[in-house]
Amino acid sequence: xxxxxxxxxxxxVGTAPDNSVAEVQAAITRTCDAFPGWSRKLAKxxxxxxxxxxxxxxxxxxxxxxxxxxxxxxCLSEALGEIDYGxxxxxxxxxxxxxxxxxxxxxxxxxxxxIVVKEPAGPTAAIxxxxxxxxxxxxxxxxxxxxxxxxIIKPSELTPLTAYKLLEYARRAGIxxxxxxxxxxxxxxxGQLFVxxxxxxxxSFTGSTAIGKLLASACGNxxxxxxxxxxxxxxxxxxxxxSFDDAVAGLVSAKLRNSGQVCISxxxxxxxxxxxxxxxxxVAQKVAAIRVDQGLQDEFVVGPLINQLGIDKVAELVDxxxxxxxKVVLGGKPHAKGGxxxxxxxxxxxxxxxxxxxxxxxGPVFAIYRFRNEEEVVRRANNTEYGLVAYVYTxxxxxxxxxxxxxxxxxxxxxxxxxxTASIPFGGVKHSGYGREGSYYGIEEYVEVKYVLMAGLDK
Ligand code: NAP
Numbered sequence: 001x002x003x004x005x006x007x008x009x010x011x012x013v014g015t016a017p018d019n020s021v022a023e024v025q026a027a028i029t030r031t032c033d034a035f036p037g038w039s040r041k042l043a044k045x046x047x048x049x050x051x052x053x054x055x056x057x058x059x060x061x062x063x064x065x066x067x068x069x070x071x072x073x074x075c076l077s078e079a080l081g082e083i084d085y086g087x088x089x090x091x092x093x094x095x096x097x098x099x100x101x102x103x104x105x106x107x108x109x110x111x112x113x114x115i116v117v118k119e120p121a122g123p124t125a126a127i128x129x130x131x132x133x134x135x136x137x138x139x140x141x142x143x144x145x146x147x148x149x150x151x152i153i154k155p156s157e158l159t160p161l162t163a164y165k166l167l168e169y170a171r172r173a174g175i176x177x178x179x180x181x182x183x184x185x186x187x188x189x190x191g192q193l194f195v196x197x198x199x200x201x202x203x204s205f206t207g208s209t210a211i212g213k214l215l216a217s218a219c220g221n222x223x224x225x226x227x228x229x230x231x232x233x234x235x236x237x238x239x240x241x242x243s244f245d246d247a248v249a250g251l252v253s254a255k256l257r258n259s260g261q262v263c264i265s266x267x268x269x270x271x272x273x274x275x276x277x278x279x280x281x282x283v284a285q286k287v288a289a290i291r292v293d294q295g296l297q298d299e300f301v302v303g304p305l306i307n308q309l310g311i312d313k314v315a316e317l318v319d320x321x322x323x324x325x326x327k328v329v330l331g332g333k334p335h336a337k338g339g340x341x342x343x344x345x346x347x348x349x350x351x352x353x354x355x356x357x358x359x360x361x362x363g364p365v366f367a368i369y370r371f372r373n374e375e376e377v378v379r380r381a382n383n384t385e386y387g388l389v390a391y392v393y394t395x396x397x398x399x400x401x402x403x404x405x406x407x408x409x410x411x412x413x414x415x416x417x418x419x420x421t422a423s424i425p426f427g428g429v430k431h432s433g434y435g436r437e438g439s440y441y442g443i444e445e446y447v448e449v450k451y452v453l454m455a456g457l458d459k
Pocket of ligand 1: 127128129130131154155156157158187188189190191192206207208209211212214228229230231232262263264360388428432
């Protein structure tokens with residue numbers, strides 16, 4: 001058994017199975033055996049089952065949210081937000097199942113018809129991280145099942161309890177064994193079993209770029225399709241014509257979400273010269289008013305980091321920046337509460353060469369940089385191996401368009417700190433991965449296009 005700990009106090013919240021290799025293989029076989037039946041179901045039947053699952057989970061959203069707080073550490077309002085976000089995908093794809101349209105193309109041959117159909121890719125597998133234990137799983141499973149694929153999933157061993165609860169509710173809704181399977185155990189072994197099984201036709205992975213690359217190389221062996229949602233190093237750019245208060249509020253809410261442990265968390269905040277000092281002071285003032293605490297309460301609080309590795313990484317990055325000349329405007333050290341709590345921190349006087357600028361921080365640290373002009377900030381924002389999201393605050397329409405064109409990222413968010421919902425294509429470029437999740441683009445990742453030529457129609 002795997003013990004699952006509450007990051008707020010170290011207590012054991014529950015346990016998850018430590019599946020053996022044989023058990024994982026058996027679950028993969030069930031996933032593959034269920035594919036023909038599931039893929040041949042009417043799209044409406046698949047959609048109806050997803051809808052039923054959506055309704056059962058929605059009725060118990062508080063039960064899910066409280067469990068999520070206990071195993072992940074985020075506060076209750078955020079956990080409820082995550083449940084609603086995840087439910088949005090189940091609801092969206094319950095409907096989208098019926099809209100996997102094909103095509104007809106004017107024929108190139110006489111007496112013939114060209115038809116293009118989209119077929120489910122096959123049995124699939126997914127691996128998800130601990131920072132959104134509910135939403136990540138809901139998003140992947142709902143898309144796969146809607147498309148007619150079956151899926152086996154390995155949630156993070158740090159947060160498997162919400163995942164198993166989702167599975168329990170899926171069974172209750174009538175989604176059968178095989179169609180949706182779940183395993184936990186040794187991540188490396190399970191990953192290896194997924195990528196090496198030629199019956200699995202697609203893998204969707206969300207996690208670090210390092211593990212994503214390992215899996216992608218292995219998937220190359222039998223040309224398995226992949227969706228990769230990997231790390232980020234999001235720039236958050238504030239021009240001096242921006243709505244100042246909106247930019248401060250957008251930054252603070254985007255950054256403190258899940259204590260900064262989010263792939264789309266603003267990692268490098270670039271503020272234009274004329275407003276830089278005032279902006280730093282305003283951010284520090286707003287952040288200082290937010291409490292740090294365990295998450296089972298109504299108020300928004302900054303929770304603990306997920307584990308000791310997480311807190312060590314944040315502490316090292318902040319200490320490195322301090323030694324290199326950063327100004328600590330707020331925080332800057334582990335919180336007096338001890339354990340896995342770190343002080344919300346605002347750093348200024350930063351340079352692009354510092355490690356904090358080049359590394360995904362994954363903690364409640366605002367790293368603020370000064371810039372002079374548009375050309376310079378575009379060059380600096382793009383100077384990273386990542387390309388997931390960029391935030392830009394400006395009221396100049398021409399500049400907004402230019403920025404959206406010139407930033408290398410899968411998503412550019414203008415004048416907002418919030419990326420979106422089930423209806424948008426979420427994903428990155430460069431080392432942030434490839435493929436999209438959500439919206440009608442998401443389902444394309446789970447289908448194969450088949451061209452059918454019907455010739456000889458005059459006979
Ligand atoms: P991680 O270490 O890569 O883990 C992600 C998943 O991979 C977990 O389920 C993990 O299992 C599993 N794993 C670990 N080693 C493996 C191996 N050798 N083979 C197969 N699977 C393996 O990432 P993390 O630290 O949990 O998550 C944070 C990272 O995810 C950040 O870089 C973040 O930016 C990224 N992320 C990206 C997105 C996006 O949409 N682009 C969203 C959220 C997070 P265990 O947890 O059980 O060890």
